[in-house]
Amino acid sequence: MPLPLEGIKIIEWGVLLQAPYAASLLGEWGAEIIKIEPLVGEMVRGYHTFGGVSQELKGGRNLGFEHNNPSKRGIALNLKTEQARQVVYKLVDKADVFMHNQLEETAIELGMDYETLSRYNPKLIYSVANGLGLKGPDKDGPSYDTMALARAGNMMAVGEPGTPPQVALGAQADIMGATLLAYGTCLALIARDRFGIGQKVDGSLFGGAMHLLSYALLTAHLVGKEIPRQDRRKVVNPLYNHYICADGKWIIIGGLQIDRFWPNFCKIVGIEALRDDPRFQNWQGDPDKTEEIVRILDEKFATKPREEWMSLLKSIRMAYAPVQTVSEVLTDPQALENEYIVPIDHPVLGRILTSKCPVHLSKTPARNKSAAPELGEHTEEVLLELGYDWDEILKLKEENAI
Template identity: 45%
Template sequence: ATASSWGPEGPESNRRGYDYLGQARSGFMSAVGEPDMPPLLAASPIADQMGAIMLAYGILAALFARDRFGVGKEVNASLLGSMIWLQCLSINTSLLAGWEMPRQAKSQVWNPVYCHYKCSDGKWIALGLLQSDRYWADFCKAMELEKLENDPRFENLVQRAINSKELVPILESRFASKPSDEWVEVLQQAELLFCRVNSISDLINDPQVTANDYITEYDHPALGKVNMVGFPIHMSETPLSVRMPAPE
């Protein structure tokens, strides 16, 4: 099995690369952010991680094929290919439509209730009302914005998309009137889809993160008890755990 930067074929197959370059060449950096921003680098080394994940995926698939068909395979996964695969939905959409999906300004989102808003304490709330027509009346009631429910500018998904420049500032102003804890309570009581926009330091206090051991405590031989990232999957009969430190 081989991990490469740009794939096993082509004129640059032997050229070296790093995470930064994988994010750049795959189109990822040009796809995130708002229209007037320069290309943005993800805070996490996502290309390195995706390359490793896809290499492991390929190895497991090859081992399964060997056991079933008795044939071995050479496996290669690259930073470039893995990052393109990560974006397959948006890239396929662009290829099929014949035009590149543009960056979108927050003020011009196609669905203003599938967006994020800043609260009075500086924290952010992300709304997940993808089926906005289904939840629009309940949302307006919960936000005490009943007058918007039957406003012809916002009466359905299409009109809210057309008039997002008008709706987004209204919602920004409303969310800015209360701290995030109050909005969490309001939105939970209304049974609407939402979540907090966490920072890295917020994760350790997120009850879902801790309940599922997505961040777990580990007794490090040199550092003592530390918190570190756990496993994103659970196995019923063979629970996963962090058992040893990284090799030095």
Template identity: 40%
Template sequence: MTSEGTSAGTRGALDGIRVVDFTEFAFMPSVAAILGDWGADVIKIEHPTRGDGTRGLLSVGAIPTGAWNYSWELNNRNKRGIGIDASQKQGQEIIRRLVEEADVFTVSLRQSALCKYGLDYETLRKANPRLIYVHGSGYGEEGDERERPGYDIAAYWARSGIMASLAGEGQTPPFVPVGMGDLSASLALAGGIGLALYARERTGLGQKVSLSLLGMGIWGCAVPLQSVIATGAEYPFHDRKRAVNPLWNTYRAKDGKWLVLASFQSDRYWPGFCRALERPDLERDPRFIDVPTRAANNVELITILDDVFATRDRDEWGKRLDSEEVIWGPAQTFPEVMNDPQVLANGYLTDVDHPALGPIRLVRNPIELSEMPPVVSRTAPELGQHTEEILMEVGYDWDDIIRLKEEEIVN
């Protein structure tokens, strides 16, 4: 849905909820943006001159930001912006006044800084017992490394075991696309906030909600990690040439494009798979007749399948596999994803009218609510764009605002 298509009467699931967002970069700003998608009034706090560090990025990973800062727009949609210098006593007081009237406070500073500024949970809950206080970190709330800074590539991918599991013995662990851990964690944390708001409706009490990138990474790879816990054996690297189940493997088609077979119950799909390949001889071949024999002769079967898949383009194989209801998926590039008819049909990308850039397309929050769908109704704010109106909402008058600007407390 475009912002133009949002009617004045449309209500979001979080209409009437005010969120104060004091976060930077991707993980935690995305949490608040998701709440904004669901109708919350989100106030983004930034330093009055530097702003969020994302504003100054010339590239995200290896990709230049280009004509518009796509990371900033993605993670800060549906917010109003205010510039406050939190290092100053008066700036801290402004933040506390905002939080006193808020339902949710999202923050990503380290605990020592929060205590220094008087913005820690124990302090703020005394002023607002109904507050849902949300803290995101790299490595969790406890332990010797609770203050350690961490982006998703370090805390989510590397520390959790995911990165090493993708490399075979002696191979270089692969890098992964930027932000995958950040945005997965943000969606999970937004759900935790919703649960805390529901609990508040029942009890009248707020509480602290926290999530670390490390914790989300551990949960993301819970199945392989659980197998190691249960068996004591290292989780095996997937070598496609020696996959135990050749129907749980990747293959390259004639056009050079890859597909993945995901037939976990391979006996169930084996007859249809052989029909799709037009290789009825394989179905009754004693080397491949069931799970144990295919596992015992996996290298030989994978060699045969490599040769077969090299005879047709991926799209043609897709139609044949679909006709037999064999579970598979195309290993798409991102340019292919942005034009995927299924992606477009489900509205996973949304068009937004930007006041300075004109029409832009953003990736949309994928959670579907049938009566109150997520909507991008506001593009990311300019630095301090709504400072005056927000200050006036919490009791400051124009004389106060002029003084705070002259003292460089706000912008």
């Protein structure tokens, strides 16, 4: 069965994460991705550490580049030369999408802007990712993942009251920005097929970070009050809170329907006396009483290991989840059974685990990722497909275009 995006060709001229990862998401659904890099390689190939963790892998591979660029063919071009730009124009002529996250001034300078490329292909989908959006007083300013999270309010939406702003690790604004750019690109492809038009698609880190907080933003607007940062000792509902267990591991419980779960919850936790204590008959909405219940539950949860608590909570069909480390997620049977994480055979790294698109189509499922390309690995192959002969390819090399 063909994949949903089989036959779609995407030319990606991206750096770091947002645009490259957006293209790779579409590659999982069958799109052909050709990645353009400068002759010295995309900058992330040279990153030695990220968050204090080494990015250097076996065989000279780079962790960041592998994450951002699977399922692609790679070509190396010197876009400062007219000859290399002509290669891109020939690619664009037969492409469906051109995607990048370069600065607009750079795209214009090198002839990679929408106005130029759309002359070669009027039905081209031109998808551009940026930091803060294409309009506004800071539209031309540089931005990175953490800056977007900071400006969108995310850093002040997590952590406990009175603590400094909290940084969410793992390039979350980049990942969300990439996901939304892929989403917009698919919509533009549908519009092209329905209405016969090409168009420009833009997404940003800032917009993606705001999207993550859409509920909180609407609350602040309509209610006139922000959802406060939570002190776990002073939560409104002690049955919707996280607790540390006897083995030092954390668990979060989700008893949103307090009246439904309170009697059975008291029984499995061993606080039936609290359930029947007249002082706690009407504890909901009383901050002093809820704080005391949290204190009691802290003591109770500290008496049993997490696995035992999960078994007890499961017996009363109350929602719960282990608060896991990133490493623990890699062996979570729920993640493995649903193929959110899958094994692949990498030509250099061997058998490894990698993420897979967490959306399933029953008859046209996504394919597993393949290894990211080496620098310029497919340059000659792609040029031959475009109609260049070996003499012309040699001349391009002599002219420092490839």
